[in-house]
Amino acid sequence: MIRVLLADDMKLFRAALKNLLEKHDDFEVVAEVYCGDQIVPMALELRPDVAVIDIEMPGQDGLAAAAALREQLPSCRTLILTAFGSPANLRRALSSQAGGFLSKDVSPEALAEAIRQVAAGIRVVDPKVAAAALTLPPNPLTPREAEVLRLAAGGAEAKQIAIDLFLSTATVRNYLSSITAKLNARTQLDAVRIATDAGWI
Numbered sequence: 001m002i003r004v005l006l007a008d009d010m011k012l013f014r015a016a017l018k019n020l021l022e023k024h025d026d027f028e029v030v031a032e033v034y035c036g037d038q039i040v041p042m043a044l045e046l047r048p049d050v051a052v053i054d055i056e057m058p059g060q061d062g063l064a065a066a067a068a069l070r071e072q073l074p075s076c077r078t079l080i081l082t083a084f085g086s087p088a089n090l091r092r093a094l095s096s097q098a099g100g101f102l103s104k105d106v107s108p109e110a111l112a113e114a115i116r117q118v119a120a121g122i123r124v125v126d127p128k129v130a131a132a133a134l135t136l137p138p139n140p141l142t143p144r145e146a147e148v149l150r151l152a153a154g155g156a157e158a159k160q161i162a163i164d165l166f167l168s169t170a171t172v173r174n175y176l177s178s179i180t181a182k183l184n185a186r187t188q189l190d191a192v193r194i195a196t197d198a199g200w201i
Contacts, residue, residue, distance in 0.1 A: 036060035067096035088199030100124035
């Protein structure tokens with residue numbers, strides 16, 4: 001019997017997933033949580049074999065929770081099940097040593113089999129996301145450009161970025177202009193989106 005913890009902020013999705021898994025004789029859903037902050041405490045209490053975790057949840061995000069779970073309860077393997085299957089999220093999931101990474105559009109049977117494989121210690125990765133990650137071009141940004149764009153993504157204006165990085169405001173504006181051109185972005189906001197999706201910032 002594979003004991004499963006489900007972590008997703010959508011109640012309807014959790015209920016559907018529980019019903020799906022409990023149609024199989026080898027699964028028992030031992031817990032359902034809607035908030036990332038609940039994952040580790042609940043897992044420590046109930047000791048599931050696999051935690052199926054969404055990324056976008058209230059409180060701690062699913063990838064941070066997966067990393068914390070790996071540290072505090074290594075016997076519980078994690079499967080990230082998300083609608084946000086970007087190469088950047090895949091890289092974060094793998095760096096947190098998640099046992100699997102699947103998109104929510106996976107078939108029910110494929111999901112059940114993935115949980116079995118993750119429970120057995122076999123890593124499972126969504127082939128579409130893996131292919132996108134492999135075909136991603138190399139990061140065109142210099143470390144300094146990435147730093148500037150990361151601050152801009154956090155909402156900092158050019159003047160504040162200049163203060164934080166000990167640069168002139170004109171230099172920061174030049175960096176932002178260069179970044180936008182390098183990423184073939186329409187706007188600075190578009191550059192932030194492109195770099196975030198690719199995992200460059």
